[in-house]
Amino acid sequence: MAEALTAHGDHGGPHAHHPDLQHHFDTLEQQHEAATLGMWLFLITEVLFFGGLFLAYMLYRVWYPVAWAEASRELDITLGAFNTAVLIGSSLTMAMGVRAAQTGKQRATVVWILLTMALGLVFLIVKYFEYKEKFEHHHVPGVNFMFEGPQAGPAQIYFSLYFLMTGLHATHMIIGFFIMAVIAWMAHKKRFTPEWYTPVEISGLYWHFVDIVWIFLFPLLYLVDRAGHFA
Amino acid sequence: MFPGISLFPERASALAADVDHLYYFITAVAAFFALVVTIFVIFFAAKYRTKDPMAVGARIHGSIPLELAWSIIPFLISIVIFVWSASVFFDLYRPPDQTLEIYATGKRWMWKFQHLGGQNEINELHVPLGRPVKITFTSEDVLHSMFFPAFRVKADAIPGRYSSIWFEANKLGQFHLFCAEYCGTKHSGMVGSVFVMEPAAYQQWLGGNAGGATLTSRGERLFGDLACNTCHVSDGRGRGPSLANKFGSFEELADGGRVTVDEAYVRESILTPQNKVVAGYQPLMPTFQGLLSEENVMALVEYVKSLRASSEARAEAAATRDATPQEHK
């Protein structure tokens, strides 16, 4: 997605006065709007892509509230809350990075983007420890899944959804991490100008979306019935 | 009409006629619209045909009334069809109260029927004429679908759940049984037939094929072997709720919900007891998932149903048996 927009207009059409204006667009304004519109459309597909898993989550939470309560209690709430804070922080640094690119501050853009990458890395590292802890407790669905008590079956469904949702989210984080690396490198090479910073804005939209997914994942997976209503 | 080609399925159940009448009506509506449009298309194409590519048609942009007409009228017709279909659908899925119970399990590539009298059949089913029959069935592996074209009924067999169909055969003879949900290599081999017999001949068939114990007695034996009666005492003092006279009534659940005690609830309580615990009881019951075949679960369900018949008789029969010390596993 990003590479399509970062390339130069390789052969200048008769009226391509600006190096970043691609041949089939008339104005930079039209090109910028097309790019952001395209990104929003892509985010619609991502909303529905995660939507399928949220459907499965909603169904099984209604069917097995007790299993959801017990299994959710296995998760470490402090790590989850910390990760949420980290990700909201990375959303802030990303927004500041886009703002820096808009105002033409090259160095500031690079710094903010690197900060965003750092926070993303912290999130992934915390995720790694959480997953390791699951492997140790045999909470990974599959043949050697172990969960004491009668709710073992539905609990395995819970952990299947846990790994599917957080795994998919982590994959999107990793993709976002590499996109940030490309953007940081381009910003370092002073590629962006106040007229043409579309790749930074596009990556920002993508990163904020990944943050929104976690904003939903955190309460749905970690905060199920901490008050012991069901179990 | 032609000896070799059958163009219309046999009609062997009371409801088949209703389905067929609905089918005729929709065919008539569809044929009418198809003819109207086809005639108009052919008529216009012929009447306004031109060889001169430069000729130009009339300047007509459309007409709101016409558009509204052919939007609203088809919608009204659709509503009529919808309501009629919904009523036929409800009749198809609403068995009368008194039905002849038959249990069945579908597993890869055969149907196994269990009659209350203990008779078991593979891919064949004998039913009496003129009595409503309800088949409660499930699948032991993948999706299947029990389909009687002559009775116009079909329902998918889903592992982990009971499905049921009912029909009242009103024509003697042998009719097809198909599996209608793709289930693998011999999906097309998972077929059989249903034999509709005179009630007398049916009784005679039952007598001749009496298998071992009746389903209820098998259920009762399982109820004892698995030590269910240690908790489910009939006078309600045990750790589990009394099952006497429970079938068909409403049950208050621990989490405040309410559920009808039917085959599905009894089966679910046997295999996954912790999901819907009865109010006032602890989720102590172990799961029997994997320990019981579907046939045995059905036997237990039938036994629990039989407790409804005469709970007093059942209670004193149980009492006498308890009096004579039997070694419980």
Added chain:
Amino acid sequence: MAGHISPKSTYYAIFAALMVLTAITVGVAFVNLGSFNFPVALGIAITKATLVILFFMHARYSSKLTKLFVGTAFFFLAILLTLTMTDYLSRGMKTYPGGAAGSGYGVRTP
């Protein structure tokens, strides 16, 4: 040509709001609201998501078309969730006392 440039203060304010809402959602989770815990948690998450979409993603300053697309996404997600749940929530309902099978969640039956 550049899109809307929000002042830094807006970003910091939104960041603070999101952190506060996170704290609230964690706090509320430990209060036993019975079956209301789920809707409350969902409500807070939706608020946070709306804040991010409007301010961090500049949806608020974008064209009406972008707003329409955002609305479309969540509208069709809602269709997926609600229409499927009409099946699962009504499975327990029996059309008659005898009862076809359907072990869905036990719902107050007529």
Added chain:
Amino acid sequence: MAMSITQPRVDYLNHEHTLASWLLTKDHKRIGILYLLVVTAAFFVGGLFATLLRLELATPAGDYVAADTYNKLFTMHGVTMVFFVLIPAVPTILGNFVLPLMLGAKDVAFPKINLLSWYIFTTGFLFTVYAMVSGGVDTGWTFYTPYSSRASNTNVMATGLGVFITGFSSILTGLNFMVTIHRMRAPGLTWFRLPLFVWAIYATSLVQILGTPVIAITVLALAIERFLHFGIFDAALGGDPVLFQHMFWFYSHPAVYIMILPPMGAISEVIATFSRKTIFGYSFVAFSSLAIAIFGFLVWAHHMFVSGISVYSALVFSFLTYAVAIPSAIKVFNWTATLYRGAIWLQAPMMWALAFIGLFLIGGLTGIFTASLGIDVHLHDTYFVVAHFHFIMVGGAIMGYFAGLHYWWPKITGRMYSDIWAKVAAIIVFCGFNLTFGPQFILGYLGMPRRYWAYPPEFQTLNVLSSAGASILAVGYILVGIYLVASLFWGKVAGDNPWHATGLEWTTQSPPLPHNFETQPIVTEDAYEYAVREVKVG
């Protein structure tokens, strides 16, 4: 017949000839042709499977191929035709080629992503062909669990991955077209001056964007459940196998609207052009495309009336299905009304379009049978349903695709095919089609289930009729391939506007310039204004 071909002018075909100019092209016209090659190949692969199926079904006993092979054949026929022919056909071939021309644009919004879509599509296709060659898959194109996740030991994962990859090609094409239509219209080209083909492509792109991700996550969840034994659809753990059907059909029903909407758009163009008059009720036909796209997402569970969903939700979905049938009815009535007092010029595209109306009409009306709860209990998973969706997909989508292909062929290649042969082929396909799928309606009500390798003898006569029809149908399709390819070599030069049609694509030369238009076209009038201005003869 062979005329001297004088074509000094530069066009998108002859300005570059290297392989790289084709494989790395960013020109939407060339990408359209690249899709044409892959989709045509997929069409003949799928057709081959169909032929083998019909040969097996000519006899009641399973005596032509083994049961497993038969199961793989109908599965691969379904997967190939649905994902690699019907969904891509009109949008990626005719849409890619004609949409920018119709909008007066130089290219689509994201040319590189357009090429990326083609590579993703071809990768997905090769992956699925690999899965077929190395053992095939036998779960049916619907991949229902628990058979696909537990019981089948064939290449479910590989085919699922192929479908997963191809889904992204569909998403990116939809995204590309939507942004193109929003942002790259020529000056003066307002929404209500757009040709109806553009409306149909817009509605299709909306469905592609909103639906395809859900099957992506469904196939991903199935693959993970099968590979790592997760438990979402596993009944033993308390999961619900019917949940897979909900998630699958949430996409797969709107997918049938992805298949039918673009051909409907092409038919609107052809009917208007060859009636030499503006389409009847333009805004109604335009909005019916959008209505189909949006309502299409409310009706998916009419595929599941007997698969265990609750009785009450079946009522809801059945009612909504009747609501979604209305816009399709509006379209058919408007096309018929367009013919009234028109100057019907019965060229080949018009013959294909009229055949489309006839077949799609029957397909749509038989949908009323399957939407009706009472009847569907009997008809579900029988040959009635098979006949219904073939009437819509083959009678509708493929006929519409061929009508569009015959209509824009002179613009794409600059050559004209033999009109006589095209009309003969239309008639052969129409008759062969009716003979193939007509008897299947009767078989369906008789109760013959789908996907049966062997069937009771009393169904044989109708099946033999159907198999006979299939061979005629095959002859018809091969005939189309022959005279279209022949036109490349011996076809006479078509000229810029052989049909004297309105629309911006007919104002430029045939085959068009690499960058479409000499000067940016300005639109000053509505879409099909034949009666007003005398059309400039090409």
